[in-house]
Amino acid sequence: xxxxxxxxxxxxxxxxxxxxxxxxxxxxxxxxxxxxxxxxxxxxxxxxxxxxxxxxxxxxxxxxxxxxxxxxxxxxxxxxxxxxxxxxxxxxxxxxxxxxxxxxxxxxxxxxxxxxxxxxxxxxxxxxx
Numbered sequence: 342x343x344x345x346x347x348x349x350x351x352x353x354x355x356x357x358x359x360x361x362x363x364x365x366x367x368x369x370x371x372x373x374x375x376x377x378x379x380x381x382x383x384x385x386x387x388x389x390x391x392x393x394x395x396x397x398x399x400x401x402x403x404x405x406x407x408x409x410x411x412x413x414x415x416x417x418x419x420x421x422x423x424x425x426x427x428x429x430x431x432x433x434x435x436x437x438x439x440x441x442x443x444x445x446x447x448x449x450x451x452x453x454x455x456x457x458x459x460x461x462x463x464x465x466x467x468x469x470x
Contacts, residue, residue: 352402357456361394361418364449368425375437383435387428393421394453408468412461419457422450 352358368391372384401414429446432438438446460467 352399355398355402357453357460358395358398360449360456361391361398361422361453364446364453365391365395368446371438371442375432379435379437383428383431383437387425387432390421390424390428394418394425397421402467405464405467405469408464411468412464415457415461415464419454419461422453422457426450 365388368387372387375384397414397418401411401418404410404414426447429438429443429450433440433443
C-alpha cells in the first residue's frame with residue numbers, strides 16, 4: 342500500500358494509464374485513414390501528443406517520491422490531453438474523422454482529465470514516502 346491507499350505495483354496498474362495507452366493506439370489506427378498530405382502535420386501532432394500522455398504518466402510515477410514533481414508531470418499529461426482534443430476537433434472539421442468517433446474520443450479524453458485531476462488534487466494517495 343502507498344499511504345494506506347490501494348497498492349499499485351507500477352504505472353501500468355493505473356486505470357488512467359491503461360486508458361491513455363489504449364486511446365493512443367486507437368488514434369494511431371484511426372489516423373492511418375487520414376490523407377497522406379497530413380502525415381507531417383496533423384497525423385504527426387495527434388499521434389505525438391496522444392502518446393505523450395501515457396509516457397508522462399510513466400515519468401510521473403517514477404517521480405512520485407517528490408509530490409511537486411509528480412503533480413507537475415500529471416499537469417503535463419492533462420495539457421497533452423487538451424492538445425489531443427484540439428487535434429480531434431481539427432480532424433472532424435477537416436472531414437477526416439466521423440462525428441461519432443469525435444464524440445467517442447472527446448468523451449474518453451474528458452474521462453482521462455477527470456482521473457488526472459483526481460490524482461492532482463489527491464497526490465498523497467500515490468506519492469511514495
